[in-house]
Structure formats: structure tokens, C-alpha cells
Amino acid sequence: MLNLSRFGTDRSGSVAVLFSVVLLPAVMLVGAATDYARVAASKVKLQATVDAAVLAAGLDISGASDAVLQTKAEAAVAAAFPAGSPVRVASVALQTVNNNIVVTVNAETTTNFGRIFGVTRVSTTTTAAVPKQTGRKMDVDFLLDASASMGLAATATGRDQLRAAVGCAFACHDPEGGQRISNLQVAQNLGILTRLDVLKNAVGTMIGRIAATQGPRDLYRVAIDTFDDTPQRAVPLTTDLASAQRFIQNYRLGGNTSFSGAMPVFNGDVGSQGDGFATPRKFAIIVTDGVQGRRDRVGGFHPFDDRLCDTLKGQGVTVMVLNTKYIPMPTEAAYQQTVAPIQNRLEPALMACATTGYYFAATDQAEIDLAFNRIFDAIQARLRLVR
Incomplete structure (x- = not known):
């Protein structure tokens, strides 16, 4: 139990x-x-x-x-x-x-x-x-030196070839003394690469890179100002980047160099900085050798005055400067009398013109291509940083 x-x-x-x-x-x-x-x-x-x-x-x-x-x-x-x-x-x-x-x-x-x-x-x-991001608007304004000095040979080899052909490599860009064609035309006929050729190639390539990143909304615009004795708004702001490239390919040189005449006009053409949305971000690219000069005046050559850039920078514009540096020409009397005495003052002046970190210098095709690639990359980086 x-x-x-x-x-x-x-x-x-x-x-x-x-x-x-x-x-x-x-x-x-x-x-x-x-x-x-x-x-x-x-x-x-x-x-x-x-x-x-x-x-x-x-x-x-x-x-x-x-x-x-x-x-x-x-x-x-x-x-x-x-x-x-x-x-x-x-x-x-x-x-x-x-x-x-x-x-x-x-x-x-x-x-x-x-x-x-x-x-x-x-x-x-x-x-x-x-x-929703609508994309950042961007205006790139070029100011291109159209003075006769841009017709100099772009390399030391070209300089020597031109001197051998016509006995002169500097201050002989225009027809003089009974010449029927300019030495720029002589250089082109001989296939000598000039600074003008280099400039055309580099600027055209950069505009092509801008076009490649444009997208369907036409957010990027390009304008081109040129200057010699007088400034010219050669290509007003446009989203038709192909038309800007066509102008570059047909780009022609003028005579003397007048920064004091060009910069006030360029300042007004560029305008003030925007936020990238309601108004475009502004980038000014100045391409020059930095010499203001008139061949018809004694003592007419002097360095670029960097104070001419203060207005642009005061407007908040990112100012980029590409210095197309002179190749030394110690055997050219005209060079020794005009550029050589001020050559060591050219780079500091152009560097002071640029927004800090946006000064570039080059002499030959490879260096100028590299400089424009760096300029383009800097613009893209600047766009990403600014909201």
C-alpha cells in the first residue's frame, strides 16, 4: 500500500x-x-x-x-x-x-x-x-592671356629651332621689318609647338572633362574672357560646352598685355560667389605669364599687380592661377632687357593673386596638362566640400 x-x-x-x-x-x-x-x-x-x-x-x-x-x-x-x-x-x-x-x-x-x-x-x-540633392551649380570663368608673348615656343628645343629659322626667338611674334608673316606663323609652318598650342590643348581638354561630368541637368557653365590691350568676353556663360571648345580651337593672339584693363572687366563678368544650389559656385581661372607690357614704351614691362585680384577674392570667388612660365632666353637681347629684370617677381605676384593653395605653374605641354588636371580635381573637391 x-x-x-x-x-x-x-x-x-x-x-x-x-x-x-x-x-x-x-x-x-x-x-x-x-x-x-x-x-x-x-x-x-x-x-x-x-x-x-x-x-x-x-x-x-x-x-x-x-x-x-x-x-x-x-x-x-x-x-x-x-x-x-x-x-x-x-x-x-x-x-x-x-x-x-x-x-x-x-x-x-x-x-x-x-x-x-x-x-x-x-x-x-x-x-x-x-x-534630395539637385546637384551643385558651377560656373568656370577663364581669363586667357591673348598677348603676343603666348606665341613663344613652348620648349627649349622649339626656341632653338625658331632662332635657327629666323634668327629670333623673342619679341618677334608680329610681322616686322618687311616680314610678310609673323614668326608665330613661321613656328606653326615648321611644326614648332608654341605656348598658344599648349594653351589650346590644355583648356580644350579641361572643358571636355567638365562636359564629361555635366550630366543631363546642365549644372555647369563655362565662360571665356581674353585680353591683350583690351579685354573681351569671347564666350559668355554657357552650358553649350562644345561651343566653348570650338572657340578655343580658333583662338587667336593679339598684341600687348594690359592686366589693369582686363581685371576690372573680368571681375564684373564673374560676379559674386554662390552657394551651389540657388546660385552657382564660382571659379575663376587666370592663365598668363604675368608680364604686363607695351613694346612701344620705354620701361613698359612690369609684373602683374596682385591687388587686381582682391575684388574677385572679396566676392568669395575661388581664384586659380596658371603661370605659363618663360623659358630662359639668355642670348636674346630683347628678353634680357624686358623680362629678365622682372622675372623673379612674376611668380610671387601671381601666387599672391590666387586663392591660397590654387596657384599652379608650368612650362611645357606635360606640365600644363598636369596643372589643368590638378585644377579640375581641385574644383571637384571644392564643390564636394561646400554645401
């Missing part, structure tokens, strides 16, 4: 009984904690992915529709959570709301222990939004 009183006081097997009673809740707690950590980690990754997708969409300036941007967002999310991932993406939605890009992703994270109790997935909704 079962003795109930003895059963109630019997202590044997109590640990096993207690363990069996506690085991199931403990397993449930461990499993729940594991699944919770899994879901939390998935949600953090999902949020980071959605943030990246919405930033990419918000910064897109190609003019793409929301449908195209959504396809890109879907691809970004799918790449982060491929097939077999514990996270299954149920939907990706992208829309523009009050000029904000909003991306919402619904996803489910699989469970390990929860399925024992019939919970196989945990749903998560993640949303991120950024202001």
Missing part, C-alpha cells in the same frame, strides 16, 4: 526533479536571447544598408526618376542580404516626399529557437530619409 506521508517527506531525486522543472524555462530564455541578438544584429545591418541606399539616391544628380533610384536601392539591399541570408527582404520602397528621398524596407529575420514555439520569423521595418 502506498504510503503518502513517506512520499511527501522522501528527499531522494529532488535535484533531478528540480532540474527538470527549471530546464525548459532556461532553454527558452537562452533560445530567446540568441534569437533576439540575431534579430538585433540583422536590424543594425539593415539600417546601415538602408542609410547607404538612401544617401546614394539623395546625392544622385543624374536626373533619374524615383523608379530608377528604387531599382538601385533594391540592388543595394539585395547585395547586402543575398539568398541564404537569415534576413529575407520582403519589400523595398523609395519615394520623394517634400523633396526628401525616403526609403523603407520591410524584412524578416529567421529564428532558431523560436520555431520550437511556432515563431519562425521576426518582422522588421527600417526607414531612412535625406534631402
Whole structure:
């Protein structure tokens, strides 16, 4: 006969009984904690992915529709959570709301222990939004030296070839003394590379790079001013960058150099700095050898006056200067009398004209190409830094 009183006081097997009673809740707690950590980690990754997708969409300036941007967002999310991932993406939605890009992703994270109790997935909704970027507007205004000195040979070899052909390599750019053609034309006929040729190639290439990053919204404009004795707005601000390139290819030189006449006009043409959104960011690129001179006046040669750049910089414009440096010509009397006495003052003056960090110098084609590439890269960096 079962003795109930003895059963109630019997202590044997109590640990096993207690363990069996506690085991199931403990397993449930461990499993729940594991699944919770899994879901939390998935949600953090999902949020980071959605943030990246919405930033990419918000910064897109190609003019793409929301449908195209959504396809890109879907691809970004799918790449982060491929097939077999514990996270299954149920939907990706992208829309523009009050000029904000909003991306919402619904996803489910699989469970390990929860399925024992019939919970196989945990749903998560993640949303991120950024202001829609319409792109930064940019105006690039070139001021190109069109004086006769830009017709000098661009290399020491070319200088020597020109001297051998006509007996002169400096201050003989124009027809003189009964000559029927200028020495610039002689150089071109002989295939000698001149500073004009180098300038055309470099500026044309840079405008091409601007065009390549233009996109369909025509955010970038280019203008070209030239100067010799007088300034000229050769190409007004335009989004037709091909027309600017055509002008460069047909670019012709004039006579003397007058910075004092050119800079006040250029200041007005460029205008004041903008924010890049309502009004364009402004970049002024001055290409010159830095010598102001008149050959018909005694003592008519002197360095560029950097104070002429104060107005532009005061207007907030980023001023970039490319110094097309003179190749030394110690055997040329005219060079020794005009440029040589002031040559060591040219670079400091042009450097002072430029916004700090935006002075460049070059002599030959390779250096000038490199300088214009650096100028273009600096402009792009400046655009990204300014909001």
C-alpha cells in the first residue's frame, strides 16, 4: 500500500526533479536571447544598408526618376542580404516626399529557437530619409592671356629651332621689318609647338572633362574672357560646352598685355560667389605669364599687380592661377632687357593673386596638362566640400 506521508517527506531525486522543472524555462530564455541578438544584429545591418541606399539616391544628380533610384536601392539591399541570408527582404520602397528621398524596407529575420514555439520569423521595418540633392551649380570663368608673348615656343628645343629659322626667338611674334608673316606663323609652318598650342590643348581638354561630368541637368557653365590691350568676353556663360571648345580651337593672339584693363572687366563678368544650389559656385581661372607690357614704351614691362585680384577674392570667388612660365632666353637681347629684370617677381605676384593653395605653374605641354588636371580635381573637391 502506498504510503503518502513517506512520499511527501522522501528527499531522494529532488535535484533531478528540480532540474527538470527549471530546464525548459532556461532553454527558452537562452533560445530567446540568441534569437533576439540575431534579430538585433540583422536590424543594425539593415539600417546601415538602408542609410547607404538612401544617401546614394539623395546625392544622385543624374536626373533619374524615383523608379530608377528604387531599382538601385533594391540592388543595394539585395547585395547586402543575398539568398541564404537569415534576413529575407520582403519589400523595398523609395519615394520623394517634400523633396526628401525616403526609403523603407520591410524584412524578416529567421529564428532558431523560436520555431520550437511556432515563431519562425521576426518582422522588421527600417526607414531612412535625406534631402534630395539637385546637384551643385558651377560656373568656370577663364581669363586667357591673348598677348603676343603666348606665341613663344613652348620648349627649349622649339626656341632653338625658331632662332635657327629666323634668327629670333623673342619679341618677334608680329610681322616686322618687311616680314610678310609673323614668326608665330613661321613656328606653326615648321611644326614648332608654341605656348598658344599648349594653351589650346590644355583648356580644350579641361572643358571636355567638365562636359564629361555635366550630366543631363546642365549644372555647369563655362565662360571665356581674353585680353591683350583690351579685354573681351569671347564666350559668355554657357552650358553649350562644345561651343566653348570650338572657340578655343580658333583662338587667336593679339598684341600687348594690359592686366589693369582686363581685371576690372573680368571681375564684373564673374560676379559674386554662390552657394551651389540657388546660385552657382564660382571659379575663376587666370592663365598668363604675368608680364604686363607695351613694346612701344620705354620701361613698359612690369609684373602683374596682385591687388587686381582682391575684388574677385572679396566676392568669395575661388581664384586659380596658371603661370605659363618663360623659358630662359639668355642670348636674346630683347628678353634680357624686358623680362629678365622682372622675372623673379612674376611668380610671387601671381601666387599672391590666387586663392591660397590654387596657384599652379608650368612650362611645357606635360606640365600644363598636369596643372589643368590638378585644377579640375581641385574644383571637384571644392564643390564636394561646400554645401
